[in-house]
Amino acid sequence: MDRLMKDFALFTDVSVNPVLRLGTGACLALPASFLDRVLSEIGKSEITARITVKRFENTSSTQLELKTFLWALGEQRKLSKGRLSLYTDSQCISGLLKRKSGLLARDFLSRTTNLQLRNAPLYRRFYSCHDESVFEVIKVDGHSRTSAREMDIVRRIFTIVDREARRALKLWMNELRGDRPKGMHNNDCA
Secondary structure (H helix, E strand, O other): OHHHHOOEEEEEEEEEEOOOOEEEEEEEEEEHHHHHOOHHHOOHHHHHOOOEEEEEEOOOHHHHHHHHHHHHHHHHHOOOOOOEEEEEOOHHHHHHHHHHHHHHHOOOEOOOOOOEOOOHHHHHHHHHHHHHOOEEEEEOOOOOOOOHHHHHHHHHHHHHHHHHHHHHHHHHHHHHHOOOOOOOOOOOOO
């Protein structure tokens, strides 16, 4: 039971092809105590082995950031009910909690058009998740309450997550183009 109450750090990042409206989201959930380790002890392979990637279709960069976070939160909540710190470079996600009262007051309507915001359903889900299980959002590369030593570890981990999201999108784009590994031809059996 103690394992279910641990605090976690959740890292999310995305890579999107805006022309095709396809993207990949990467997430990494780690026990919060992992961030107490010495930077030199954290190996890339140790991190990449724990990263999960998901493909998303018909999406924009903002939608992809939100969809990835909501998916990652759902996956992480299967593991733990402890406190959660989300690490993201998304300006949208990092600003959503500050925008909550204004968006709710306007019922998610645009100030200029008075129409519902395109991402209103995702914003509602985000706020619902936050109400159910309060989490902290920490913007990577911004000013943070996190110590400088911890931010070095956070940046190292986040860079690995970012690269995996990009690598996954590149692989997907290669699949769509029909690219084959060197030495393999279209008539080769797999």
